Amino acid sequence: MKKKKLPPFDRYAHYFRAVQSPEADCQFISDSYKELRGHRPHDLREDFCAAFALCCAWTRRNRHNRSIGIDLDQEPISYGQTHYLPKLRPEQRKRVRILNGSVLTAKVPHVDVVIAFNFSFCIFKSRLLLRRYFKSVHKGLRQDGLFILDAFGGSDTQEANEEKSKIGNFFYYWEQGSFEPITNEAMFHIHFKRKGERKREKVFSYDWRLWTIAEIRETLHEAGFRRTHVYWEGTTRSGGGNGKFKRTEVGEECYGWVAYLVAEK
Template sequence: MGKRDKKQRHQPRRAAFHYTEEDEEGVGDGHYEGHSASKHTLSEEEEEEEEEEEEVDGKEEADEYPSNDLPSKFLLYQQSVQSPKGDISYLQKFFLMYVGGRLPLHLQEDFCGTALLSAEWLRTDTRRTAVGLDLDVEALNWCMENNINKVGADGYSRMSLFHGNVLQPLEAKLVEFEPQELIRKVSLTENKDNLESDEGESTLAEGSSSPNDEKYLRNHLLPARDIVCAFNYSCCCLHQRSELVLYFKHALDALSKKGGIFVMDLYGGTSSECKLRLQRRFSNFTYVWEQAEFDIIERKTRISLHFHLQKQQKKIRHAFSYSWRLWSLPEIKDCLEEAGFQSVHFWLRKMQDSRDIRKTEGFGVGRDIKYEEIKHFQQQDSWNAYIVGVA
């Protein structure tokens, strides 16, 4: 968010991937209009100059520039942070391992932001549906105009985006888009067949049939989800244990009674608990991850994402900022079990040390390192994890 954006208590817009996250399967082609990495990295002198310039430019607001001068901050985020194909590859793998018996078709992406993951999910199979939930209506509208239209003519009928808080999902409101309504009417019969083929199972709340309330998730007829996910460390936006357990209960409620999984990601390591500044240089911009001092008592820090635009010679400072509570793996496991999940599995990988990647190019770091299911893992400078809760 820009400096003028109001902070929302429970659910800031989707959190950013840690500084070394990249696509596991086919790096580069998992991004819409993705940039290739530049051969040039910053020297120490250039980095100091950039920092000096930031102190000046940081006083300016990004939205003071004419809109046609700057690319959307959402597009920059997608190009530098997200890797939907890699995530989907692991989601499918986890589902087949821990549930099996059928293909996963129905996804819910919490903290979805621009719902890039959901859009990619729909692109890979015409039988698939997706539900997205986020507090940032600007990001949801951007998705409607820029991501769903890349799915195909039926994208709007298979994607349902809701504006609301993950701690009160049934109160979330459907994001309306005019072409969406037209396509929904055309594909009404197809949707009805899909719902009936799922043994009549849906998440429509009992006693909620008023046509005037169809805009709320609680009254929206949806297939029960096979997978619910919360990526980009979004659960760190929930600071209280009670909030985390409540969210996990809502995720469990959305899953199919025939079996489903909840998947979230988390980062950690010694470098995650200190002040840190890292950057990736892409062909047209530099992405900067800035981590503030870490409070070891509350286990909180503030993450800011900046974009330095080479062509425009401008900077979008604090394009997105998050107040995070960095949870530990045992805490997440305990909360998932308390919420009612039958089993919890950890998939981890060691990341390259932060001192070696303060300046890097694109997504070229550690692409050959795969996640592995583990029960014991020694502390590292940096690690990433998928956490899988099985219903």
């Protein structure tokens, strides 16, 4: 019998299935804003938006919602324009604006919430640059605005290693290629493997500094944010993350963790 031919490899579609959950992120954004501000936010800016899946999800969930995405790289933006934007109704599309530029210098209207997800701010390796970025976010927020970002850590991030997961009909690999204990710099790679094919190495790579939650909070305060909160993930019976995040000042020592940070202007 002839083998079924796989469709052409689409790195953004694989990335989306392996690491993104825009609907759950939007729910967290809306709920944490309501918890801290007493009402729901409508205007959102997604920094490091890449193919801006979250901007599209945000705009789709409420007729008053608007989104602005910023990314340096036109390639993922073009992917979003041809793959995600057409899935919105024409009226919804008008409420999404995408800018090809740097989050450090982009001129954008004030918003209720700025988000920076999937650890993208780790591109800034010095405290000076991180503070400069946080200051520009602070300036871009309305008076009662919130900045929401995510962070990761745990003992596994202090050494090179690779984690493999099965996602539907392919394998997803998250490789930490290196860890430098003096600078806290680390290289990360995403690989994919489809059935019957060779492993596709380094489909995405990230050259980051690993920031601790304490450093991120201190830098947020230095940039002008009045209060910062940490939302820690709950655990399943088997010890994995359960996808439910609660505000707390007490974390849990583990091999790997992901947390949301929320900063109040």
